[in-house]
Amino acid sequence: MVLTPGGSGSFDAHHPPRRELLDDCVHCGFCLPSCPTYAVDGEEMDSPRGRIYLMDLAERGEIPLDRTIAGHIDSCLGCLACVTACPSGVQYDLLLEATRPQLERHVPRTRRERLVRRAIFAVFPYPARMRAAALFGVLYRRLGLRALAHRLGIVARLPAELRAAEDLLPPVPVRSLFRRPAPLVPAAGERRLRVAMLEGCAQRVLFGDVNAATARVLAAEGCEVVVPQGQRCCGALNLHAGLEDDAAARARRLIDTFEQAEADVVVVNVAGCGSSMKEYDRLLADDPAYADRAARFAASVRDVNELLAELEPRAPRHPVQAKVAYHDACHLANAQRIRTQPRDLLRAVPGIEVTDIPEADICCGSAGIYNLVQPATAEELGRRKAANIESAAPDVIATANAGCLLQVRRFLTADIPLVHPIEILDASIRGVPLEKARR
Amino acid sequence: MSWSAELAEALGRENVITDPARLRTYECDGLTGYRVQPAMVVLPRSAEQVAAAVRVCAGHGVPFVARGAGTGLSGGALPVADGIVISLQRLRRVVEVDPVNLRAVVEPGVTNLDISKAAAPYGLYYAPDPSSQQVCTIGGNVAENSGGAHCLKYGFTVNHVLAAEVVLADGTVTTLGGDSAQVPGYDLLGAFIGSEGTLGIVTKVTVRLLAKPAAVRTMVADFATVAGAGDAVTGIIAAGIVPAAVEMLDNLAIQAVAASTESVYTPDTVAALVVELDGPPDDVAEQFDEVQEICRQHGSTKIMLARDADHRALIWKGRKAAFAAVGRISPNYFVQDGVVPRGRLAEVLGRIAAMADDAGVRVANVFHAGDGNLHPLVLYSEAEGQHDRAERLSTQIAELCVELGGSLSGEHGIGADKACSMPRMFGEDDLATMLRLRTAFDPDGLCNPGKVFPTPRLCGERPGPYRPHPLEEAGVIERL
Numbered sequence: 001m002v003l004t005p006g007g008s009g010s011f012d013a014h015h016p017p018r019r020e021l022l023d024d025c026v027h028c029g030f031c032l033p034s035c036p037t038y039a040v041d042g043e044e045m046d047s048p049r050g051r052i053y054l055m056d057l058a059e060r061g062e063i064p065l066d067r068t069i070a071g072h073i074d075s076c077l078g079c080l081a082c083v084t085a086c087p088s089g090v091q092y093d094l095l096l097e098a099t100r101p102q103l104e105r106h107v108p109r110t111r112r113e114r115l116v117r118r119a120i121f122a123v124f125p126y127p128a129r130m131r132a133a134a135l136f137g138v139l140y141r142r143l144g145l146r147a148l149a150h151r152l153g154i155v156a157r158l159p160a161e162l163r164a165a166e167d168l169l170p171p172v173p174v175r176s177l178f179r180r181p182a183p184l185v186p187a188a189g190e191r192r193l194r195v196a197m198l199e200g201c202a203q204r205v206l207f208g209d210v211n212a213a214t215a216r217v218l219a220a221e222g223c224e225v226v227v228p229q230g231q232r233c234c235g236a237l238n239l240h241a242g243l244e245d246d247a248a249a250r251a252r253r254l255i256d257t258f259e260q261a262e263a264d265v266v267v268v269n270v271a272g273c274g275s276s277m278k279e280y281d282r283l284l285a286d287d288p289a290y291a292d293r294a295a296r297f298a299a300s301v302r303d304v305n306e307l308l309a310e311l312e313p314r315a316p317r318h319p320v321q322a323k324v325a326y327h328d329a330c331h332l333a334n335a336q337r338i339r340t341q342p343r344d345l346l347r348a349v350p351g352i353e354v355t356d357i358p359e360a361d362i363c364c365g366s367a368g369i370y371n372l373v374q375p376a377t378a379e380e381l382g383r384r385k386a387a388n389i390e391s392a393a394p395d396v397i398a399t400a401n402a403g404c405l406l407q408v409r410r411f412l413t414a415d416i417p418l419v420h421p422i423e424i425l426d427a428s429i430r431g432v433p434l435e436k437a438r439r
Numbered sequence: 440m441s442w443s444a445e446l447a448e449a450l451g452r453e454n455v456i457t458d459p460a461r462l463r464t465y466e467c468d469g470l471t472g473y474r475v476q477p478a479m480v481v482l483p484r485s486a487e488q489v490a491a492a493v494r495v496c497a498g499h500g501v502p503f504v505a506r507g508a509g510t511g512l513s514g515g516a517l518p519v520a521d522g523i524v525i526s527l528q529r530l531r532r533v534v535e536v537d538p539v540n541l542r543a544v545v546e547p548g549v550t551n552l553d554i555s556k557a558a559a560p561y562g563l564y565y566a567p568d569p570s571s572q573q574v575c576t577i578g579g580n581v582a583e584n585s586g587g588a589h590c591l592k593y594g595f596t597v598n599h600v601l602a603a604e605v606v607l608a609d610g611t612v613t614t615l616g617g618d619s620a621q622v623p624g625y626d627l628l629g630a631f632i633g634s635e636g637t638l639g640i641v642t643k644v645t646v647r648l649l650a651k652p653a654a655v656r657t658m659v660a661d662f663a664t665v666a667g668a669g670d671a672v673t674g675i676i677a678a679g680i681v682p683a684a685v686e687m688l689d690n691l692a693i694q695a696v697a698a699s700t701e702s703v704y705t706p707d708t709v710a711a712l713v714v715e716l717d718g719p720p721d722d723v724a725e726q727f728d729e730v731q732e733i734c735r736q737h738g739s740t741k742i743m744l745a746r747d748a749d750h751r752a753l754i755w756k757g758r759k760a761a762f763a764a765v766g767r768i769s770p771n772y773f774v775q776d777g778v779v780p781r782g783r784l785a786e787v788l789g790r791i792a793a794m795a796d797d798a799g800v801r802v803a804n805v806f807h808a809g810d811g812n813l814h815p816l817v818l819y820s821e822a823e824g825q826h827d828r829a830e831r832l833s834t835q836i837a838e839l840c841v842e843l844g845g846s847l848s849g850e851h852g853i854g855a856d857k858a859c860s861m862p863r864m865f866g867e868d869d870l871a872t873m874l875r876l877r878t879a880f881d882p883d884g885l886c887n888p889g890k891v892f893p894t895p896r897l898c899g900e901r902p903g904p905y906r907p908h909p910l911e912e913a914g915v916i917e918r919l
Contacts, residue, residue: 026772030573030763044465045460068458
């Protein structure tokens with residue numbers, strides 16, 4: 001029996017996983033087939049039911065917070081497919097978010113884990129550093145260094161985490177690394193809404209084109225798009241990794257920045273960012289100076305697919321002839337429950353056929369920083385996802401999350417274009433071929 | 440070498456679990472009331488590794504328990520403290536789908552629903568459909584002879600398995616059954632299916648596939664009384680109609696479903712029947728009208744017809760998630776499983792309601808009405824100290840089924856849960872005969888011991904239903 005003074009069993013007193021939430025699990029196992037890690041190795045401890053069991057034991061003080069439980073909570077992608085699958089309404093998302101910071105506080109990480117995490121959190125949330133890294137990536141490819149490094153076997157000798165990072169960097173044109181949307185894009189015709197757009201961190205560097213397309217489509221649909229200047233990282237990566245304090249600090253700053261834009265809606269085109277921003281109310285509930293503002297902010301956040309589905313289409317759609325495999329990003333489908341809207345938006349484009357992917361509800365393995373810190377599982381899931389997508393033989397793959405775009409691209413064996421759904425809408429509204437719209 | 444070292448060597452260290460915290464996640468299956476931490480869990484990657492693990496156990500006299508998805512509701516996969524659990528979750532290959540001979544060969548860890556998914560491109564499916572079909576594995580289905588909503592027309596697992604490769608208690612690998620529908624000699628496959636893991640471990644299953652029916656029609660008929668719904672079921676069967684499924688939900692169950700999914704059921708109806716017909720379109724259309732007429736004759740207050748496949752899927756989604764959904768209206772519950780002759784449905788439901796009132800706990804009913812297979816869900820609160828009362832009521836309900844000429848279990852198995860009730864249904868001679876069959880396969884009792892047969896829990900205790908031990912009566916020991 002291990003008891004932390006003032007806490008619940010082995011957990012400390014600062015927001016431990018709540019007993020009543022743990023009790024919601026009736027151990028039926030309906031979550032098992034939805035869990036990516038369970039699909040990979042079939043071990044109970046790496047299933048939602050098993051993880052809840054471990055949390056439960058720790059909450060009763062029957063097992064300590066040590067590397068064993070930390071390993072099984074670390075291995076969770078946080079895809080929340082289990083929340084969707086659960087018939088008993090277990091809020092695994094809340095349990096996971098309560099458990100991760102506890103483990104961060106009580107279970108020391110190895111030197112290697114600390115280094116990898118420190119590097120990730122020193123680069124990803126900072127667009128300038130991200131741009132430098134991406135620029136290095138571009139040069140690395142262009143100058144033939146990549147081929148050389150592979151030929152000399154240097155890459156093969158890198159630690160798995162670095163190897164994953166090396167492979168994930170997409171071949172982007174240098175020009176697009178520096179592309180920024182205009183600070184204000186006026187609405188076409190009568191203004192229906194004033195929306196403030198999140199640029200994202202990796203998003204604005206690696207997928208500047210998607211941001212540009214998002215602003216164009218929203219403007220065409222009657223939205224005045226303002227891009228608040230000086231906006232920084234939303235803290236999604238920190239939040240999902242259990243770094244609660246850092247996430248809260250970033251949330252406060254983002255609220256400050258966006259409040260000044262005085263927009264009706266905050267629009268996001270990255271599923272992971274959007275789902276965290278919708279949780280700001282919970283994240284800042286204990287902060288008297290921000291609790292109300294966070295609640296108002298969270299309520300104003302919309303994924304771009306969600307927002308467009310709420311607006312009666314105004315801009316005419318031109319035909320785009322393509323069979324599109326739509327891949328559900330977990331943080332859109334499970335965390336925000338946005339599944340039909342992107343499909344409906346795509347189907348409304350003449351010529352588009354939306355096709356289903358086998359095992360659609362299993363995560364692609366991207367999951368925030370997961371593919372960098374758990375490279376082996378992520379790789380297996382990535383291959384599985386790519387094979388499933390290819391089996392549907394699509395002309396184009398669409399997914400509404402930066403992480404998924406990078407991850408799926410890495411494992412595709414066929415040369416199939418990967419886009420954000422908004423890019424297809426953009427091409428359709430502008431009446432240009434998809435490949436041209438992206439340039 | 441110790442048996443644990445031998446197992447680690449035979450299977451590879453990455454395929455065994457010995458850490459206490461990890462082992463605890465295997466201490467129960469879908470029935471959480473019974474928990475035992477095993478000494479080790481092994482996760483073989485092939486049938487050969489299963490056999491190797493069993494050989495080590497046989498050599499050292501170590502008991503072993505096979506486990507599929509761990510969704511069983513009778514504690515069939517409950518571990519043994521000084522034994523091992525053999526998880527079959529790494530044997531998940533669909534080996535072959537043979538559309539010409541209408542069969543598929545699968546490994547035991549393949550889920551029930553994945554067989555139908557693999558067969559779907561050929562217009563085929565695997566008929567038995569336990570409510571947990573998306574999770575539960577075919578290996579577990581074979582062990583428990585699992586049923587499901589559509590077993591009324593299509594029969595249980597035993598009617599759909601042609602052959603099984605099994606590892607016997609001494610580690611021998613053999614195949615029971617065969618490719619042809621009729622194999623001469625003793626029906627050992629029949630004995631094996633439903634043996635709840637006490638005769639061996641299945642490592643490969645050849646299942647029968649059926650062509651999807653040409654037409655399917657589904658309705659939900661509401662009733663103002665449970666008795667009315669029960670009589671309607673009897674009426675439908677008496678009219679010579681064999682529906683694909685007839686399911687009943689009472690109001691508490693409907694409330695639970697409404698709390699969990701997009702419910703299509705009438706929230707305030709006392710009872711609802713789900714009736715599904717399938718077969719040639721003309722027959723289905725004709726009988727579908729007839730069923731509606733019968734329901735109205737028995738006082739149905741409203742009949743909703745499934746509009747299309749999506750609507751039908753919603754009806755079934757609610758029904759199949761009902762057990763787990765009960766977690767939304769009650770902190771704890773027991774799932775009971777018993778059978779009564781169909782004609783006594785209304786009577787047994789009335790008596791269950793009276794017993795629940797006496798015990799001061801609620802009972803929700805959601806079950807396979809067509810074959811009289813009840814699933815009363817006894818709702819209680821552990822925190823309010825209702826556990827013992829609820830457990831007693833649950834056992835009384837199962838025994839009531841036997842009293843009314845039915846059975847202790849329809850499809851969930853006896854497992855650890857009902858072993859002590861077996862003497863209510865079977866005489867000493869019956870049990871002795873079953874035990875002889877069991878020992879013919881497993882003379883040392885290593886294969887899932889403690890299940891099915893009533894065993895003494897204390898030294899000197901007689902097997903069978905609970906009677907206080909003399910030392911308990913004297914206040915010397917306490918039953919935990």
